[in-house]
Amino acid sequence: MALAVERLVVEALFANKVMVSIDGKRRMLKPGKASPEGVLLISSDSRQALIEVDGKRDTYNLGRHVSSSYSEPERQSAKVWRDETGSFTILGSINGRTVQFLLDTGATAVAMSGVEARRLGIAYKRKGTPIAVGTASGMARAYEVTLREVRVGAITRRGVRGFIIEGNSPTQVLLGMSFLSQLTMQDKGAYLLLESRF
Structure with a gap:
């Protein structure tokens, strides 16, 4: 039996799958398979998703709330462009100093080499x-640290968890989930659109 859904927010849109937050619980939906709360994805692409909630179908865009009375504040955003290898990279900063980030959803934290950390004065x-x-x-x-400030595009986060790995690898700073988990991600093909959720 489907549960009553009070709050549903679309966090990331892809072809035939969508990441949503259902009453605060993150779910990856795929067509034809309902979530434990009874939310069903009918279809989706990188722009919108057709979702069935409590027997009613509606079109959802990124960040849209299930309640029409919800007024979404202006959100910070950043475009992360795909490079020639297919990876998403972007210039940003840590503690006010410029770094080249490689977006890595498989990394649990913002991670960098000891060589890079010393350059940044950490x-x-x-x-x-x-x-x-x-x-x-x-x-x-490695060493676990708290990074005072991490900035990408117009998005700034403070007190971000970071890993410093002894040696000279990785060669780029990995923008991991300690930063990305606070954002929505929308694949635009040539680039990935990151937006703050609040």
């Missing part, structure tokens, strides 16, 4: 917590 050995992280080459020694 005293990770003194202020960080020693940890071990898994990399493409196996386990590596």
Whole structure:
């Protein structure tokens, strides 16, 4: 039996799948398979989704709330362009210093090499917590830190969780989920549109 849905927000749109928040719970919907709350995706592309809620079908755009009385505030955004390798990269800053980010939804935090951290003036050995992280080459020694400020486009987040990995890898700073989880993502083909959810 379907549960009453009070709040539904579309967070990311893709061809034939959509990421939504249902009463605060994040779900990935695919056509024909209802969520535990009874929300059913009929169809979707990178612009909109046709979703059935409580037996009623309606078209949803990115960020749209199920309640027509909801007034969405202006949101911060950034365009992350796809490079020649198919990866999404963007210039941004950490603690006010410019860095090249590689968007990586598989990374749990904003991650960088020890070499990059020293360039940015991050005293990770003194202020960080020693940890071990898994990399493409196996386990590596790292430090968990709190980054004072991370900025991409018009989006600024403070107190972002970061990993500093000893050595010179990764060669680019990974923009991971400690930053991305607070945003919606919409695939526009040539670029990915990031927008703050509040």
